[in-house]
Amino acid sequence: MPSRDGPAVVEVADLVKRYPRSDTNAVDGLSFTVAPGEIFGLFGPNGAGKSTTVGILTTRLRATGGRVMVGGVDVGRDPAAARAQLAVVPQHNNLDRALTPRQNLVYHATYHGLPRREAESRAGELLERFGLTERADRRIEAYSGGMAQRLMIARALTHDPMVLFLDEPTNALDPQTRLLIWGQIRQLRERGVAIVLTTHAMNEATRIVDRVGIVDHGRLLTLDTPDNLVRGLAGDALLDLTLTPAPGDDPEALCAALGELDGVRKAERLASPTVPAGLRPGAGLPGGAGGGAALAALAARAGGGARPGGGGLAALAGAGLLGRGGAAGRNGGGPAGRGRLRVRLHLATDPAALLGAAVTVLTARSAALNAIDIGEPSLEDVFIELTGREPR
Numbered sequence: 001m002p003s004r005d006g007p008a009v010v011e012v013a014d015l016v017k018r019y020p021r022s023d024t025n026a027v028d029g030l031s032f033t034v035a036p037g038e039i040f041g042l043f044g045p046n047g048a049g050k051s052t053t054v055g056i057l058t059t060r061l062r063a064t065g066g067r068v069m070v071g072g073v074d075v076g077r078d079p080a081a082a083r084a085q086l087a088v089v090p091q092h093n094n095l096d097r098a099l100t101p102r103q104n105l106v107y108h109a110t111y112h113g114l115p116r117r118e119a120e121s122r123a124g125e126l127l128e129r130f131g132l133t134e135r136a137d138r139r140i141e142a143y144s145g146g147m148a149q150r151l152m153i154a155r156a157l158t159h160d161p162m163v164l165f166l167d168e169p170t171n172a173l174d175p176q177t178r179l180l181i182w183g184q185i186r187q188l189r190e191r192g193v194a195i196v197l198t199t200h201a202m203n204e205a206t207r208i209v210d211r212v213g214i215v216d217h218g219r220l221l222t223l224d225t226p227d228n229l230v231r232g233l234a235g236d237a238l239l240d241l242t243l244t245p246a247p248g249d250d251p252e253a254l255c256a257a258l259g260e261l262d263g264v265r266k267a268e269r270l271a272s273p274t275v276p277a278g279l280r281p282g283a284g285l286p287g288g289a290g291g292g293a294a295l296a297a298l299a300a301r302a303g304g305g306a307r308p309g310g311g312g313l314a315a316l317a318g319a320g321l322l323g324r325g326g327a328a329g330r331n332g333g334g335p336a337g338r339g340r341l342r343v344r345l346h347l348a349t350d351p352a353a354l355l356g357a358a359v360t361v362l363t364a365r366s367a368a369l370n371a372i373d374i375g376e377p378s379l380e381d382v383f384i385e386l387t388g389r390e391p392r
């Protein structure tokens with residue numbers, strides 16, 4: 001496998017794009033590099049500038065400023081030479097329906113300059129690799145979405161590109177096909193192909209991308225490995241509390257008080273007052289434990305470790321904060337959901353170690369605890385943290 005420390009195959013420096021008659025830049029000074037054999041995720045909300053960036057990198061659009069090199073070729077100066085180094089797999093099926101799958105590949109290979117005989121043998125090889133040989137000479141219409149996607153990736157590889165741009169590669173595919181596509185993308189990485197991936201399915205992509213750049217308003221907000229991003233920005237764990245504040249208590253002040261606890265990096269109010277599928281009686285938790293078992297495990301951890309405030313689940317019960325049956329239930333809040341508050345605590349500590357202190361705050365303010373949900377932060381949490389919760 002080529003070294004990922006070797007020279008970059010994609011170099012983007014101070015890239016700017018302003019569309020005609022627009023008074024803002026769609027891409028506003030973007031810089032990043034991608035190494036051979038690296039899977040680079042370019043993520044951002046709708047309208048962030050991803051398609052525009054990829055459009056410039058793949059020569060579909062011209063930049064207003066900055067420089068882009070792909071495979072050592074300046075895409076602005078020599079787009080034709082750049083196209084020989086790259087390939088694009090679009091989100092929507094743009095296969096030629098007048099041709100068979102095999103003819104699609106042969107046509108693409110000859111377009112890129114391969115002699116006919118070589119094009120045919122390359123097409124045969126790729127059809128085999130993507131498990132499409134049996135249906136290679138049927139009509140494209142007979143292809144499922146997953147087969148079409150595999151064929152589009154095969155087509156992109158006919159001219160052996162150094163960089164592959166994939167736009168939402170698993171959108172609308174069933175889980176089996178998704179697995180297959182991710183497997184194929186991994187194999188390409190092993191062969192040294194650099195992959196630039198744009199997708200909104202971030203948590204799915206997290207398992208495969210080496211680095212992630214998150215863009216918004218045409219600017220790069222952050223760029224790092226998924227692990228570093230999650231640890232650095234979202235915290236080590238998330239503790240979601242569904243609460244019923246005492247009548248007259250200010251929810252913002254209650255949230256702020258929880259945010260001031262040792263080990264809490266940030267407290268935020270979540271919009272939905274619905275009871276999360278966490279530590280309710282019988283509810284499942286991440287990791288598959290039932291609510292009761294998970295609560296018991298949590299209690300054991302809380303009892304064993306030093307923690308601020310003390311108490312843990314014993315204190316929860318003693319303070320009358322827990323519902324019947326030991327787990328946080330629907331008590332204390334009147335009719336389910338009314339006046340409830342959901343607070344997410346981003347923790348730099350073990351959630352069990354924090355419970356006692358949280359209980360102390362809730363007891364002091366006569367708030368009821370309706371549900372607890374513990375989770376691991378994900379790249380999506382980082383994304384929301386950086387780009388906000390407002391839909392675009």
Ligand SMILES: Nc1ncnc2c1ncn2[C@@H]1O[C@H](COP(=O)(O)OP(=O)(O)OP(=O)(O)O)[C@@H](O)[C@H]1O
Nearest residue numbers: 019020022026044045046047048049050051052053
């Ligand atoms: N042809 C165009 N003319 C004018 N403005 C455009 C054009 N295409 C995109 N824009 C604007 O440029 C900005 C970036 O759009 P772009 O399509 O690159 O974002 P995106 O991150 O790919 O979004 P999405 O996830 O919705 O595909 C947006 O404000 C968009 O409205």
